[in-house]
Amino acid sequence: MPKYDTEDIVDIKNRKKRRKRLLKFLVFLLVIGIGTGAYLTKDLWYNKLRGIGEQYRTIVNTGRLAEGNFPIDISGGADYQLMAAGKNIAVLSDTYTLYYNTDGSLLKKRQHTYTNSILNVAGGKALIYESSGNEMSVEDAENVFYSKEFDNNIIFARISPEGYTGVVTTSDDYNCELFVYDKKGTLVYSRECMELVSGLSFLAESKGCIVTYIAAENGKLVTNVQKLDFSQHGEIWTSPGLNTVGLEVFGFDGGAFVLGKDACGYVDDNGQISSYYSYDGDMKGGGSSGGQSAVIVNNDDRRKYIAALFNGGGTEPIIIELEEPAVDVIVSDGLAYVLTEGHMMAYDFNGEVRSIAHVSDSYTGFVRCSGHVFLKGYNKIDRIDYES
Numbered sequence: 001m002p003k004y005d006t007e008d009i010v011d012i013k014n015r016k017k018r019r020k021r022l023l024k025f026l027v028f029l030l031v032i033g034i035g036t037g038a039y040l041t042k043d044l045w046y047n048k049l050r051g052i053g054e055q056y057r058t059i060v061n062t063g064r065l066a067e068g069n070f071p072i073d074i075s076g077g078a079d080y081q082l083m084a085a086g087k088n089i090a091v092l093s094d095t096y097t098l099y100y101n102t103d104g105s106l107l108k109k110r111q112h113t114y115t116n117s118i119l120n121v122a123g124g125k126a127l128i129y130e131s132s133g134n135e136m137s138v139e140d141a142e143n144v145f146y147s148k149e150f151d152n153n154i155i156f157a158r159i160s161p162e163g164y165t166g167v168v169t170t171s172d173d174y175n176c177e178l179f180v181y182d183k184k185g186t187l188v189y190s191r192e193c194m195e196l197v198s199g200l201s202f203l204a205e206s207k208g209c210i211v212t213y214i215a216a217e218n219g220k221l222v223t224n225v226q227k228l229d230f231s232q233h234g235e236i237w238t239s240p241g242l243n244t245v246g247l248e249v250f251g252f253d254g255g256a257f258v259l260g261k262d263a264c265g266y267v268d269d270n271g272q273i274s275s276y277y278s279y280d281g282d283m284k285g286g287g288s289s290g291g292q293s294a295v296i297v298n299n300d301d302r303r304k305y306i307a308a309l310f311n312g313g314g315t316e317p318i319i320i321e322l323e324e325p326a327v328d329v330i331v332s333d334g335l336a337y338v339l340t341e342g343h344m345m346a347y348d349f350n351g352e353v354r355s356i357a358h359v360s361d362s363y364t365g366f367v368r369c370s371g372h373v374f375l376k377g378y379n380k381i382d383r384i385d386y387e388s
Contacts, residue, residue, distance in 0.1 A: 059387050061357035063344070066372075069104025071380035078378045084369040086124025088141055091381070092117055097128060099141035102370045104383065108141045123161035129154050138165060138185070146185035152177070160202035164188075166209060168197045178211070180230060189230040198223070199249035201256065207231070210251035212258060217241045225249065225256050225267045237271030250288035255313055257293045259286040264295055266313030274313040280304070287331040292349055294336035296326035307338050311349040318351040328365040335388055337373075339366050344373060346388040355388040 065071070074080050074093060081092040088107060091098040094117070099107040114130035121127070125145070129136035136157055137147040145163070152169040155176060159165050163183030171177045175196045180189035195213035202209050208229040215224055222241030229236055244260030255268040264286065265276040281299030288294075293310040305322040307329065324340040331337075335346045335354060341362070346355045357373075365376040373386040 058353050059355035061386050063357035063359055063384055066383040071382045072104050074379050081119040082367055082376045083119055083121040084367040085121045085126055087370055089369055089374055090121055090126050092119040102372055120159050122159045125163050127157055127159035127165055129157045158200045160206045162206040164206040166200045198246050201249045201251035203251050210249050210256045212246040212249045221245050223258055239267045239271045240273055252291040254291050257288040268313055277317055284326050285329045287329050289331040292331055294329050294331050296329045298325050309336055309349050
């Protein structure tokens with residue numbers, strides 16, 4: 001066993017004290033360094049961390065109407081159609097297609113000869129066709145890309161973000177026919193349909209589509225959903241009948257959302273019904289994007305107005321009670337934008353209000369484009385800045 005004299009023991013104790021003081025000093029410097037680094041980089045992480053575990057703050061927009069070129073005057077009353085077209089807005093009247101930038105400046109005014117014209121927009125391109133006529137065209141503010149004339153009348157048509165168009169026409173030998181064209185107007189798919197197609201939605205990269213048919217089951221009208229692949233003959237699957245008359249269908253990676261006249265529902269990617277919701281009132285509008293969907297319903301007799309939010313198939317809806325009758329709804333960027341007779345509101349799909357603005361005039365619809373909301377009035381278009 002080693003032996004230490006008194007001086008050695010004192011020296012050992014002093015060295016231990018010095019090491020403890022040095023360790024404490026190093027820990028102190030480390031804490032200071034971490035704190036300084038966090039402060040210097042707070043713009044990178046603070047906004048993300050702030051939202052964890054707490055409700056988003058509600059953004060209150062002024063709702064003040066833009067001036068300058070606004071309101072945009074539209075002749076012919078309320079029958080015009082308004083849609084967002086990329087960074088611009090497209091307006092279809094009974095005689096003209098008009099394109100405006102977000103400042104309200106007219107970019108292009110193009111005359112058309114369609115009697116009963118319909119506008120559909122995706123990916124910045126506009127599809128214009130004559131319902132119950134036989135002509136259609138695909139264009140934007142600068143160019144008319146191509147036009148088509150059919151042997152039979154057009155029932156309806158849709159355009160994809162990639163510029164593909166699906167056209168459903170009447171037929172002499174079948175209930176209807178489906179034609180699909182690529183962005184250059186070349187026919188890539190056709191189908192002779194024994195059932196009447198009521199809706200169409202393109203799938204990712206326009207490699208296929210979802211279609212709906214109206215059929216009769218047990219004395220009731222139902223909606224069947226089919227998934228089609230443009231590289232194959234026949235359908236991938238057909239769903240059971242959804243107990244409603246489908247008005248619109250929205251396809252996504254996990255299946256499809258069907259917006260019906262008196263109910264809505266989801267079909268999963270195996271073609272099975274995964275959820276169903278029956279309205280208590282009159283459906284005033286609906287939208288869907290990426291599987292997230294919203295429907296607005298007014299029950300005037302009970303003075304009950306709601307927005308039903310669906311965060312995907314197989315989930316129960318979140319019901320938002322509204323103070324005023326609902327007018328229109330759009331789903332975009334993970335939010336449901338709801339226009340009522342007095343307010344413009346954005347909800348996330350947890351049912352929380354993310355932003356709100358007071359709307360003082362009477363409007364029948366709206367579109368959202370580049371941080372603005374364009375409000376459709378009787379014979380004018382107003383704009384408000386809207387942060388969400």
